[in-house]
Amino acid sequence: MTDHILVIGYGATGRHAVNSVLATQPDARVLVLDTDYLAVAEATANGAVAVVGDGRDTCALYDAAVEAADRVIVSVPDDLNAFLITRAVRPLNPDTVIVAIIREAENHTIFESDGTVTVHMGRPGDQT
Numbered sequence: 430m431t432d433h434i435l436v437i438g439y440g441a442t443g444r445h446a447v448n449s450v451l452a453t454q455p456d457a458r459v460l461v462l463d464t465d466y467l468a469v470a471e472a473t474a475n476g477a478v479a480v481v482g483d484g485r486d487t488c489a490l491y492d493a494a495v496e497a498a499d500r501v502i503v504s505v506p507d508d509l510n511a512f513l514i515t516r517a518v519r520p521l522n523p524d525t526v527i528v529a530i531i532r533e534a535e536n537h538t539i540f541e542s543d544g545t546v547t548v549h550m551g552r553p554g555d556q557t
């Protein structure tokens with residue numbers, strides 16, 4: 430798979446991201462990476478290709494073809510893990526656009542410090 434959108438984390442926010450992409454770009458190739466087998470099954474039923482694995486793990490990222498992803502959406506419930514995932518993704522695909530959905534406003538500058546990550550605030554009460 431090449432030229433696809435990789436969504437890391439398939440909780441409520443990750444599902445919303447996948448649904449939005451597929452609604453606006455029906456031919457988009459979406460791949461989901463999540464640690465939860467049930468989430469992977471749900472993503473597959475929703476029309477995405479899905480892989481079980483941890484976004485912080487290089488092997489799992491290669492299984493998800495991160496090196497060929499046009500965009501990577503990081504939608505995990507913990508900002509520290511989201512940051513670690515962005516740091517794992519960047520060397521494997523220096524040209525991809527990374528969108529990280531964060532929870533805590535004070536973490537915004539940490540994500541943007543290298544100028545390579547677009548950050549969006551999760552809505553209060555959202556669970557990824």
